[in-house]
Amino acid sequence: MLLNETAERIRTMEIRGAGRIARAAVEALAGYADTLDATDLAAFRSGMQEAAETLLATRPTAVSLPNAVHAVMAPLSAADSLPEARDAVRRRADAFVTSSLHAVERIADIGARHISDGDTVLTHCNSEAALACILEAHRQGKDLTVYATEVRPRNQGHLTIRALDDAGIRTSFIIDSAVRSIMNRITLVVVGADAITVNGAVVNKIGTAQIALAAHEARTNVVVAAETYKFAPRTVLGELIEIEERSPAEVLPEEIARTLKHVTVRNPAFDVTPAEYVDLIVTEKGAIPPELAYTIIREYLGWNIEDFQRQLVLDHRNQD
Incomplete structure (x- = not known):
């Protein structure tokens, strides 16, 4: 599976460099979203969250990784249907990759x-x-x-x-x-x-x-x-x-x-x-x-205090 292969390549530093790691992660998320066998929106969100956590566990110091994953996953909470959610992930991933490449040029x-x-x-x-x-x-x-x-x-x-x-x-x-x-x-x-x-x-x-x-x-x-x-x-x-x-x-x-x-x-x-x-x-x-x-x-990063608060709650739940 592309997602697990990408996670392993990031973990073993076959993919290295914060920008390359971030781009590989969002591309893997987009590919996973396209093929995830989910019957409804709730199952899709759950499956995507598991995929995101798999990627986030690979390199704890590379902040580009959670920022990239956050950028791709953020629109899922506002999606009203499964097709809309799949499309949102793909569009966000494509936009992130393009923005990342242009960022280096700038x-x-x-x-x-x-x-x-x-x-x-x-x-x-x-x-x-x-x-x-x-x-x-x-x-x-x-x-x-x-x-x-x-x-x-x-x-x-x-x-x-x-x-x-x-x-x-x-x-x-x-x-x-x-x-x-x-x-x-x-x-x-x-x-x-x-x-x-x-x-x-x-x-x-x-x-x-x-x-x-x-x-x-x-x-x-x-x-x-x-x-x-x-x-x-x-x-x-x-x-x-x-x-x-x-x-x-x-x-x-x-x-x-x-x-x-x-x-x-x-x-x-x-x-x-x-x-x-x-x-x-x-x-x-x-x-x-x-x-x-x-x-x-x-x-510029699109994080707000509500995002931080939600993440802290999730962290505490995971620790428990």
Whole structure:
């Protein structure tokens, strides 16, 4: 089944990157809605809710996922018939995918304005939005040099350097722990985000916080490129974003780990960069300082206090 296959591919990081995860999820929901064997509207809503929960359980830190699922599922409560509900899911999914793709293009255009001719840019992980900014600045004829990190343990940096090389951009590939030693050569840091909180803190691939700290120390600006659906609405209520911890086998082979009786392997996939280490957040709606993150949640994501209250009730029921 497409839904379960998509969920597994997201969970195992075969599908990676917050934007790609979000688009894959809504496409899977739309496909599931088209084929769900439901005899009435209530059964359809129930089946779709189960499908949504299957997807939401795959990557707890990727806020793009619940925002995307929310965007597709929201019209179900107002539908008056089964055909109307099926059509609403398909239309919302198509609209989300189109909007997401255009968002990256818009971010690239805005972000490139903040990259100067002659910059030496450091980027981390394989952010679609961050990479788009760099590629667009290069396309505009700006002379750039890029430093790209390895991104252990899943080596997403390999994807980044391939894209940079294909574009003809001079790139240095470095191990993650070399960041501080080369920071004085860097004039701008450009990274993506998996989530942004109401106070402007940025949740991104593990290692981002250390990069931002080194940049802060060196007085190097940090620009975060992120679609609006990566902002975390429930942080308005004080909720913390769960940091995903992945399998120890990604870090150390199981046959070696089994021989170490007193060693625990920890593998957090993300870290949190405080807002004071971020200079600018570039979204498809414009560039904002981190302290204005709440305006994105309030004005563009379509969540309201009733949505939060309903979700809190559901959460408490699930915990019971």
